[in-house]
Amino acid sequence: MSICKNVVAFFAGVFMLAFAPLAAALDFSACQNYYKQATANIDSVRVYSVLYNDTPHLIAFSQKPLRSPRIIKADPFLGLYLFSGKLPKSYHLKPLDSFAHSLPLAAVSATHALQGSVLNFEKGVFDLGKFSTTLPKDSVISTICYQSYGISAYGQYFVPKLLIDRFLSPLGGRYGDIGVRVTPNTQASANSKHPRGVIVEQLDIFFPKTFLKPQDKILSINGRAIESMADFEWIVADLAPESSASVKVLRGSRILSGEVRVGKRYGGGLLQDTFFERYGVLIDRDLIIRAMPKPLPNNLRQLSVGDKILWIDKTPVKKDANFWHFRQLFSQAFVRGKVELLVLHEGVEIFIRSEL
Structure with a gap:
């Protein structure tokens, strides 16, 4: 009988969370109970069990460096940490796609459930998701008890699936750099035959000499077109340090191509970036x-x-x-x-x- 009650309570929580606007006062106890089984405190930090490649992983977020013998790897740029261990339940991570932006969501912790929605998310390599209101401490963004769109970071911000997936991948914690900092190309024309590209604004003074110059428009890297800042950030981040990359730029009216040496990135995200x-x-x-x-x-x-x-x-x-x-x-x-x-x-x- 108790099993039946638990099943009913679970699906009642799922229904109420998914259809939050239809009720004035909701009971999120089923999702809070799930939260208690899918999260834990380890060495004074909240860890969350999430599925990656169908395997549970314990992750945590911290703006300050963490120290624990149970930390397996870390990404100081994002403040993400992977811990050893296993919990009874895990969250299925969901992407912040257009469907997610249309849903009524809730930020759920063991003691709080706050309704809201996802605001704009730029999808850059260091860009956090943003909720419509301040998140309860150590909460998850959810619409169904066993699903999550991310874990709380600070204020209204949360770490989305996109960044968690990269952290848990073999690339996690490592970022390539080609020695430039860029800005969006706001002057791009819809009729242009070239990709939108990004504009080189700054050169790293300690980076190996490069053919890139300020105001170059980077059109592609290794043949991959650059249409946005996010494109540029992800392509460069995934480049292997000590490799080389082929870069195509528009300089004035001329298209130029050259090889650049890929280095290791040292600043960005939560880390200061002075070169x-x-x-x-x-x-x-x-x-x-x-x-x-x-x-x-x-x-x-x-x-x-x-x-x-x-x-x-x-x-x-x-x-x-x-x-x-x-x-x-x-x-x-x-x-x-x-x-x-x-x-x-x-x-x-x-x-x-x-x-x-």
Whole structure:
């Protein structure tokens, strides 16, 4: 008799979650019970059992680095961790497709069930999903008790299936880089015979020399057309470091092709991205160097922990969340082949001039 009751309660929870708008007050207890069997606390972090290739995996999200003997692998860019172990239940992950955007959803935890919907999701390699309201702590986005569209990250954001799948794949935690940062091509014409492409805005000053230049429009990589930022991010992320890639660009009115060396990416996502991460350098939001485990090349080795970078080539550096202006100024200096810095060192302003 108890089995029948559990089955009825489970499907009642499924029905009520899928048709949330039809009722004023809903009982999500069936889905909360499922949550208790498909998640657990391990070493003070919430882990979720999800199916990947029909096999259960325990994953967790954290904005801060985690330490646990049960961690198998990690992706610090996304804040995802794979733990050893097994739970009684697992979630079937569902994609954030157009159907998902039309559904009434709920963010479910052991103690909360909050109704809402998925907002725009850009589908870039570091792009999180966004819910219509702040998510309960450690919740899953669901419409049917055993299905999930992702796990909560912070605020309104959650980690979707697209990113979880890559993390659990052999590529998880590894990202290729071709030494550029790009922006969308907002001037693309629907009548153009070329792919939309992306625009090269910045060159990594520590990357091997490349034929790519600022304002190049990248049209394809290894023959794969670039129609969006997401296309570019995923194609480059999946490139193997130490390999080479064939890149086609539109420079002015000319189509050019060349080979670029693929490197390992060091910044992006949850990690700061200043280009200096390749040397382990940590720069805080006030542009003060907080860590420098190994010396920088050329005369940049004169920089030291505690130095504050005031301007680059006589331009004060703007403090923005993603270090965009910082990278832009260094990129412009890289094109010229040299840079001049004004640095506050132990209370004294000094100049540092270096080849790049």
